[in-house]
Amino acid sequence: MKKPQFRRWCRSPFVRVLRRECQRMISRRIYAVSCIILPLFTLFFMATIFGNGQMEELPVGVVDDDFTPASRGLVRQVEAVPTLRVTSHYANEAEARADVRRKRIYGYLCIPSGFEAKVNDGKPVSLTFYYHYALLSVGSEIRAAFQSLLKQASAFPLAEQAQALGIPSADVQTFLLPVRDQVHPLVNPDMDYSVYLTPPFFYVLLQVLLLLVTTYALGSERKFHTASAWLAAANGRIGVAVVAKLLPYTVIFLIVSVLANWVYFAGLHIPCQANGWMLLGLTCLFLLATQAFAVTLYALFPVLGLVISVVSMMGSLGATLCGVTFPVNHMYAPVYHASFLFPVRHFVVALQQMLYAGEGGWGSFGWSEFLTTGTWKSVVWLLGFLLLPCVCLPRMKQLIRRGQYESWE
Template sequence: MKRVSESRYYPVVKRELERMTARRFYFGVCIVLPLFTLFFMATIFGNGQMENIPIGIVDQDQTATSRTIARNIAAVPTFHVTQTFVNEAAAREAVQRKEIYGYLSIPANFEQKAVTGKNPTLCYYYHYALLSVGGELMAAFETALAPVALSPIAMQAMALGVSEERIETFLLPVEGSDHPLYNPSLDYSVYLSLPFFYVLFQVLILLTTVYAAGIEIKFGTAGEWLSTARGNIVVAVVGKLLPYTLIYTLMGMLANYVMLDILHIPFEGNWWLLNGLTVLFIIATQALGLFLFSLFPAISIIISIVSMVGSLGATLSGVTFPVANMYPLVRDASYLFPVRHFTEITQTMLYYNGGFAYLWPSAVILCIFPLLALALLPHLKRAIESNRYENIQ
């Protein structure tokens, strides 16, 4: 067995480590940005629920009933009543300026109409360009205003001499009982923090991979890089990417530890299986970056392409929209992104406690990405030897 110092990979790895330590840029993209991303995703959801979303109230009734409704709305944790308005036009302008994200409108003569049984209407508006915020506001408004909607009927029934017990039977003939599976506290961090971290993580991996290889061609050092590997392009690529693979593996394992052990995201799967598949995801993402770089070995072009691919990977990962419900063409395109398969792996392990018997199809697909990258390495070697991509701006 050869010693490490005699390994053909050793000179390439040593050369790359020297390049990494010579520029603070690599420290930023390999250490600082992943840690910042981890901290950001671990803290963004706070206690797991959206709270204190700024809203306004338009009270054109100015009665005891309208003030009671306003106090009840202000007591809902989701809302933070920051402004009151004299009319809906001013409230709508505040929404457009994003000073508030919704408002409740209490019309004039609301109390009088409610008492006389004339079916008054309460209107609420919310900013639905932001789907998550809009959906949260809609649900909170409906929950908070449900008793108000039923109160006129209850008042009329009581005036007719109907007992409170009978009122409840016809107002709420069926009582709902919610039992959310896998996430009983409805904590956003349970199903968003971990996948969102890896969505951002894959962008960093892609950019670092193509930059580390592209900078060699841009500054005319690709020939030296290849000669260090004795002309073997496989050795050159593996030796260059190995330090980044090890660093990102540590970052991925740290993220798994923080999310599952410190934040206590429910997880009953195998810890080492998750970490092993995390390493496979990192290698597959690097392979995707290398594959794209082999197609377009010019850093000025490939950075833009990889940025677009990273954004598409975030959209098609299945975190924000179920892959199964996408249009068939879009669903098929999602198979081209490693983060889509890793998201499926993590969701299976988190939600269903699935073992490798349920994960192996996604794992096999992740193994295909390095094979695709290897198939294009001869093209990359010819591009390096031809020097025709060095002067592309």
């Protein structure tokens, strides 16, 4: 580029607005906190929150009404399960149930009186366990651990009797368990919570920050009566003013997102079937769609205090409706259709397809999978969000030229 052309480009409205916004970002600490510190904190917080990715040593209790060697042996088997940790022994079920409600323990096993005698006599006996199922993930882990343990314990007395009669242990196992199951968890063989929670939750939190930063950057211009200077720097072209103003935030959040993808997929080895360029493209499209969504919300609610409250609410709703913890398809029909109004919902759907839909490891999710899995639909929705500001920018320009800042209090 020749020097006259370069100088002319440097004096263009786009560069003037861009330079002006960079100066504003440097002069105020709130931008460093919201654009760098908080996103990085979110990145490393989500990378470490799940520990080794599995629940271990969940506190449980035991109600032993038998007090025999057989019941104590069963308690020792419970203590040997890595998922469980026996923290309390109770005299009755009422005390154990009270501690479950207080969440001091998450479940308890009840061994009835006469347990050993009935086992030795070959009579049926019931072992009962209770668990806190208001906490779904914890309750599911405890239920699975107790069921696996008691399944083995129920066959132990008969196995001892058969071996005492001289029957080989292999034949005993075949007789007791003629049908054996083979469990092969796909994509997440280690049953690691971070595999399916860490990447989506990070971007859910990141979209809340991006919504807040975008609306604050726009709303502060009118709040502090600098909107006219902002529009004048763009020669009255509201499209140039908005794009140049938001570009630094797009670049910063994109860098943080690239770093997050590297930490999660290369550092933590979370499975990802898409290649890096496809993942980068989806991430960039998501950031732009989120900013476009924020611009639209600001045009509809052009008061800084009000729009901050609105985007906070929308960000929280988006976290609920993105389908990370509960399938959106099974939500109440109006809620399901409302979820299409949030960019994060479409991004999470596309991201999960890219993470899990391939079968050959990194880079196996190609264009054929992009079409057959329906990922293209989510991308089209994200592209549609980019068109929303085109409808709202004329209203924003009118508000700036009016020069009056309304208070909603």
